[in-house]
Amino acid sequence: MPELPEVEITTRKLTPLLKGKRILLARRKGGNLGWEKVFGVERRGKAILIWLASPYLLAFHMRMSGKLLVVERGAGDKHIRNRFKLSNGKDLVFHDVRKFGVVWYGPAGKVFKDNYFKTLGPDALAISFAELKNILGGKGGKIKAFLLNQHNIAGIGNIMADEILWYAKIHPETRIQNLKDSQIKKLWASLKFILNRSIKLGGSTMRDWLHPGGEEGGYFKKRFVYGRGGGKCFRCKSKILRKKIAGRSGYYCAKCQKP
DNA sequence: CATTACCTGCAA
DNA sequence: TTGCAGGTAATG
Numbered sequence: 001m002p003e004l005p006e007v008e009i010t011t012r013k014l015t016p017l018l019k020g021k022r023i024l025l026a027r028r029k030g031g032n033l034g035w036e037k038v039f040g041v042e043r044r045g046k047a048i049l050i051w052l053a054s055p056y057l058l059a060f061h062m063r064m065s066g067k068l069l070v071v072e073r074g075a076g077d078k079h080i081r082n083r084f085k086l087s088n089g090k091d092l093v094f095h096d097v098r099k100f101g102v103v104w105y106g107p108a109g110k111v112f113k114d115n116y117f118k119t120l121g122p123d124a125l126a127i128s129f130a131e132l133k134n135i136l137g138g139k140g141g142k143i144k145a146f147l148l149n150q151h152n153i154a155g156i157g158n159i160m161a162d163e164i165l166w167y168a169k170i171h172p173e174t175r176i177q178n179l180k181d182s183q184i185k186k187l188w189a190s191l192k193f194i195l196n197r198s199i200k201l202g203g204s205t206m207r208d209w210l211h212p213g214g215e216e217g218g219y220f221k222k223r224f225v226y227g228r229g230g231g232k233c234f235r236c237k238s239k240i241l242r243k244k245i246a247g248r249s250g251y252y253c254a255k256c257q258k259p
Numbered sequence: 260c261a262t263t264a265c266c267t268g269c270a271a
Numbered sequence: 272t273t274g275c276a277g278g279t280a281a282t283g
Contacts, residue, residue, distance in 0.1 A: 002277060046278080063278045065267080079267085098266045100278065116279080141260080150279080157277055206277060207269085247261070249275080263282070271274085 002046060002062040004124055004155030005198035006209055006217065010068055011043040013212045017070050018050065022087035025058070025105070035087065045120045045154035055108040058084075061116065063100035069093050070212050097208065116150075124155035124195060129188045136176055136184060143179065143187075144172035145246035155195070158248045159204055159226045163194045165252065166225040171259040172245050172252050225251045 002010070018038040025033040036052040043049070048068065050058040060068060069076075070090050076083070082094040082103060094103065104111045111117070122131060135152055146152050147161040156164070165172050168190035170183055179187070198204065203217035206227070210216060220227075224234055229242030233253035243250050 006277075061278085063265095064276070066277095096266095097268070098276085100265065102279095145260095148278090159277065204277070209277070247263095248278095261283085264280090265278105267276100269275090271272100 002066065002209060003157030003160050003204070004043075004046065004195055005160070005219065006203040007043050007046050007048060007062065007155075008125070008199055009203045009217070010212055011041050011048055014048070014050075014068060014070070015041045017212060018086070018092065023050075023052070023058075023092065024085040025052075026084075044117065045123070045150055046157070047116065051108075057104065057106065057108040057111045059104040059111055060094060061102040062096070063098070063102065065098040065208065066094060066096040066101035067209055068212055069095055069210065069214065119151045120154045121150060121152045122154065124153050124191060127153060127188075127191075129185065132188050132191075133181075133184055136179065139176045141176060142172065142246060143170060143174045143176055144250060146176055148246055148248070156191070158250075159206070159220075159223070160194060160198065162226040162251050163198075163224055164190045166257060167194055169256050169258075171254075171257040172250050174259055225253065227251060 018041055022035040022037050024035050027033060039051040041048065041050055046061060048060045052058060060066065070092055073089055073091055076093050079095050079097045080093045081096045084092040086092055094101065104114060139146065144161050144165060147156045147164065168186040170187060198219040201218040201222055204220040205216040206220050225240055228240045229251055231240050233240055233256055236253065236255050238253050238255035240251055241254050
């Protein structure tokens with residue numbers, strides 16, 4: 001679930017909820033590591049970093065079904081994998097139905113040795129047109145697969161990839177080497193527009209993702225193409241198609257998005 | 260390159 | 272009962 005917008009929203013909303021407060025770190029098999037002050041919260045790709053008494057780090061990756069919530073002491077259901085007491089009487093919980101999520105804890109240098117961080121490409125929100133063009137250069141394969149690969153650009157997931165490509169009028173199976181300069185320019189502009197639009201609307205709550213305070217995101221109701229197979233394209237009224245591309249469900253308009 | 264595995268819940 | 276879900280690493 002969480003892609004860049006959802007992780008960005010979690011980070012922004014978690015910052016005032018955690019910064020300056022203390023958090024109780026407990027060992028999985030019992031015994032406390034003690035209370036640590038939170039210095040800040042940061043997003044890196046789709047991971048959330050909670051900076052503790054330097055240089056220690058508590059980090060999370062939501063994968064498909066994870067979310068971080070700040071709840072009343074002891075509140076929650078059986079899908080809570082980790083619970084951290086906060087000095088204001090609340091709990092920070094990592095809720096993860098499908099258990100694919102990743103939790104890291106340790107000195108920052110050690111956490112960042114994980115392959116996920118080592119191979120992460122430049123952030124999608126920060127990438128410049130020149131940088132995007134440069135990374136695309138010399139690559140083969142389908143553009144959607146490129147966008148989903150976190151080693152190329154960090155942050156884009158299956159929903160955002162389809163939304164970006166629809167907005168840029170690029171077919172998801174377009175070979176990278178066939179992209180014209182004008183298309184790369186559109187792709188770059190779309191990438192910024194779609195990600196920022198999703199952040200503004202509070203991210204995508206497709207099934208169960210929520211803001212740390214429990215609010216739903218508003219993007220999914222206002223999406224352009226993802227999950228709208230069989231429906232009409234908002235631009236040209238043609239049918240939205242669904243096809244497995246790069247191993248994932250892909251949605252696109254065959255008329256607006258020519259290969 | 261494509262496919263599988265990880266895991267649970269829900270809708271068709 | 273089957274298929275599918277926001278992701279990624281591992282495997283052919």
